[in-house]
Amino acid sequence: MRARNRPAAVRGSVLNLAAALWLLALLNEPFWVSLWQATGGWDAEHAAYLLTLPVFALAWVWLTLELLTWGRAAKPVLCTILVLSAAVAYFMHRYGIAFDRGMLTNVMETDVAEARELLSPSLAFWIVGFGVLPALAVAWWPRLPRGLVATVTDKVIVVSAIVFVAGMILVFQTAAYTSLFRNHRDLRLQLVPTNYLSAAHGYVKARLKPSQRLEVVSTGATRTESAAQSRRPMVFVMVVGETMRAANLPWNGYDRPTAPLLSKRASLVNFGKAASCGTATAVSLPCMFLDVGRQGYDDGLAYRRESLLDVLQAAGLDVWWLSNNSGCKGVCDRVQVIDVPAAAAKDCGEGGCTDEVLVEALKARLANVERDTVIVMHMKGQHGPAYYLRYPTEFEAFGPVCRDNALNRCSVEQVVNAYDNAVRYSDFILDQTIRELEARSDRLDTAMVFVSDHGESLGEKGLFLHGMPYEFAPQVQKEVPFVAWLPAATRVRLQLDVACLSRRKDTLSHDNLYHSMLGLTGTRAGTYRENLDVFAGCRASDVNSATRSAKGPI
Structure with missing residues (x-):
């Protein structure tokens, strides 16, 4: 039948x-x-x-x-x-x-x-x-x-x-x-x-490409004489944001108070909207830590070529990677890594641990600093689509918010509200990071650099999330914040001219990060390019020299 x-x-x-x-x-x-x-x-x-x-x-x-x-x-x-x-x-x-x-x-x-x-x-x-x-x-x-x-x-x-x-x-x-x-x-x-x-x-x-030997670029890496001879340990904290778009920050023209704490800090240098290497973490994260730039980056290159962290470590700095995200895509494979949620042994609930666990991990690291150190904090940030899970409820300043991971079922206003609340929480995390650094100013000189990996679409033209092919992606997926916190003692020690740095606004990209971190830490290697170092030319001696040249002989 x-x-x-x-x-x-x-x-x-x-x-x-x-x-x-x-x-x-x-x-x-x-x-x-x-x-x-x-x-x-x-x-x-x-x-x-x-x-x-x-x-x-x-x-x-x-x-x-x-x-x-x-x-x-x-x-x-x-x-x-x-x-x-x-x-x-x-x-x-x-x-x-x-x-x-x-x-x-x-x-x-x-x-x-x-x-x-x-x-x-x-x-x-x-x-x-x-x-x-x-x-x-x-x-x-x-x-x-x-x-x-x-x-x-x-x-x-x-x-x-x-x-x-x-x-x-x-x-x-x-x-x-x-x-x-x-x-x-x-x-x-x-x-x-x-x-x-x-x-x-x-x-x-x-x-399936044949495995290649690791390409070493750190050979001969060293510190400049002034950096090597300093008596007080210097701690450089590099915070890598997740999915934060530059357009949603007040100092870039946004009309909402999404960063009320950082906006009050006079020692913060805003480099404006920087161009990302890609529109997704899998590309941007490894690309920003390599010396080849966006045009030279190839998929998986960070597994085959030494990164910024390898060069810093070879030059004699302690290098730590504190993670509240899903891996470092190869860039931290040869430095000291702490999976913060796992190390904290916390049950962080549905959305995983919020980024406050990074601040606690940073606090523990700072207590043991004995020499110049670089600490990278990889945030959970604004990772979608569940933006409402990225922050504690007390940070819900904008409402109503979207609580559905199918974002197109929410209004654009609800999606933006949830995202902006997550940005506001990241502002708190960055401010807490600075507070931890300030609390140790009696024995450490400190600095912080914050840059996000890529931006995000929040419903503009029907697009959500990120990951669009770079040539077709909207600007909000490709423009990320790039800021530096440089307290007075650090500016004096590094002879940095803040007015000069401020003039670099809206001119940077992820291509600048590798060389700028080498410049900030006083590290030199064969891969260093002074023209891509945002701090080069903005040291007091360079600025004075340029001024004298402009005026002619005294």
Whole structure:
């Protein structure tokens, strides 16, 4: 009876075509919206071209499925693609993201706590409805048994037909498609499933590269004579923010008091809006600690090349990495690392530990400082989408707030309120960090540098979170705060001219961080570039020399 009720067996190409139609019709709304905007909407004069677009997209997806499904593995592969496509489409639909290798890297390198914040009943329903159910239908539908020769013959015929149709479209619409592909390269990152399949190919290819020996750049690193001869230990604290955008700080023109404590500090130097290396931690964090800059950075380079921390350590400084985030992406692999939540053995609840645990860890480190030291504090910051979990309730100054990880279900105002509360809490953490440094001014000279890894979209143009490809990303994902706290004693010791530093506002990027930290700590190495050191030229002797040169001989 069951055999009679089952439909007639079909060839694999028919199942692939049905799956391609399902994917294009139901899981590619962001792609179709972007394509419609890219073409300018309906135009009767270009009707032929516009009508070919769905056919070409179908041909492309169908061809992809044909090339990936072979023999007995065909159904499992197709079912996996359907389920994965539903998951990817959900996040693209909810947050307006595009999917490339960088986004896949973020997924692969996130921790359990961060991944948990993205889970929700709506995600489960979406994956079941748009992924699992069609996958079960594919698994249940009988596939016509074919021998090896017949399978290859069928595949060649179908692939040839698809390629012919797509080729004819490109031949007769060459100018239109050339313009579309050249001017809207982001479209390929929005077409499910080819976007994440291409990302997976690039990710695996990069990870399968032959292991390389660590490239040593710290050889010969040393301290300048003035730095080496100082009697009092100097502590340089570098705070790495997570997902803080420069646009939401009052000293960059924001009309909300998101940093009431730091705004009162006269010793704070604001370098304004700095350009990030990337739009996600997996790129920006390792890139900012390397000497190669954004243009020279390659995926995974921090695992193959020594970082700023290696150079500082080789020059004789104690170097510590205090983490309240998901790893350092290779840059801290050879220095002293403390996973602060694990070391504190605290049950920090649903959102993990707030950044106050970093201040406690810093306090313990400062008590044991005996020589010049660099301490990096890697914050949890404003990591989304659960911004409301990033701060204690007493810091909820702006309301109402979004308490849903599907941010598009909240109003933009609610999303911004939750984010700004998290920024306000980071202001408190940075101020507490400064207070801990000030409390030891009797025996230590201190300085603090704060820079975030990347920014964030908060609903502008329907985009949320971060991780967009750099060339297409909005400025709010690429502009980050860059500030330095330099108390009077430190300015005197390092001969720094604050007025000179203030003139560097809105001119910096992550490319400056490596060389500026070497300059601030009085460290010299073969990788140091004075033109990228924000402190170079702003020491009292340099400023006086420049003034005398401008005035001519005395």
